[in-house]
Amino acid sequence: MFKDLDPILHSQLRLAVMSLLIGVKEAEFTFLREKTGATAGNLSVQIQKLKDAGYIEVIKQFKENYPQTICKVTAPGIKAFEEYVTSLQSYLGK
Amino acid sequence: MFKDLDPILHSQLRLAVMSLLIGVKEAEFTFLREKTGATAGNLSVQIQKLKDAGYIEVIKQFKENYPQTICKVTAPGIKAFEEYVTSLQSYLGK
DNA sequence: TATTTTGGTTTATAAAATAAACTACTTTAT
DNA sequence: ATAAAGTAGTTTATTTTATAAACCAAAATA
Numbered sequence: 001m002f003k004d005l006d007p008i009l010h011s012q013l014r015l016a017v018m019s020l021l022i023g024v025k026e027a028e029f030t031f032l033r034e035k036t037g038a039t040a041g042n043l044s045v046q047i048q049k050l051k052d053a054g055y056i057e058v059i060k061q062f063k064e065n066y067p068q069t070i071c072k073v074t075a076p077g078i079k080a081f082e083e084y085v086t087s088l089q090s091y092l093g094k
Numbered sequence: 095m096f097k098d099l100d101p102i103l104h105s106q107l108r109l110a111v112m113s114l115l116i117g118v119k120e121a122e123f124t125f126l127r128e129k130t131g132a133t134a135g136n137l138s139v140q141i142q143k144l145k146d147a148g149y150i151e152v153i154k155q156f157k158e159n160y161p162q163t164i165c166k167v168t169a170p171g172i173k174a175f176e177e178y179v180t181s182l183q184s185y186l187g188k
Numbered sequence: 189t190a191t192t193t194t195g196g197t198t199t200a201t202a203a204a205a206t207a208a209a210c211t212a213c214t215t216t217a218t
Numbered sequence: 219a220t221a222a223a224g225t226a227g228t229t230t231a232t233t234t235t236a237t238a239a240a241c242c243a244a245a246a247t248a
Contacts, residue, residue: 002110016096019185067226085186091113092179
């Protein structure tokens with residue numbers, strides 16, 4: 001009847017981050033913060049969770065003297081996102 | 095970019111309940127419990143929240159000696175569900 | 189009449205989201 | 219050179235949610 005929704009993805013901010021990453025394949029922390037409108041603290045926590053789940057890869061480096069955090073979606077992340085979307089259908093009728 | 099997701103509906107169980115109610119227009123507590131697989135306690139709490147939000151109407155009566163809780167979706171509930179689905183599109187790409 | 193079952197509610201606990209505070213460094217202005 | 223302000227985050231604390239466990243009242247059953 002109703003398929004379980006992946007709790008990692010069933011979060012407004014994490015879903016937005018995944019949605020963005022699937023579109024661009026790679027993005028900076030600041031880009032994600034601007035696009036989602038999230039606070040840096042919240043974004044930091046949610047990125048960590050997506051990383052822990054293996055849904056994204058996080059690369060920390062320096063760019064023009066400043067720390068820079070780059071995020072990339074992984075293959076399992078794409079799969080999980082697709083499955084989440086499929087599962088959602090069961091709730092949305094038809 | 096990303097539309098806010100109604101927090102009342104962005105819950106697996108509450109979304110399932112709304113999905114069921116939109117299909118049938120009226121349902122018993124026990125029906126909802128069976129279809130969703132939720133525990134009675136959890137379902138009781140979530141039904142209360144949907145009621146507090148004005149998304150469903152709850153009628154408590156007795157049927158063949160037993161208490162019976164009937165739930166019906168309201169017009170604002172249907173509207174909120176539809177808006178939730180629309181908002182979700184912004185996360186699912188395309 | 190004791191036990192189990194039905195149909196729930198209430199309370200307690202665990203997990204999640206969010207905000208506030210903090211770290212570490214850089215740039216700019218004085 | 220030094221203070222103030224800005225960048226790019228992380229950590230910690232607080233609030234909110236979700237979930238489970240315990241409970242309640244009445245009815246059915248043994």
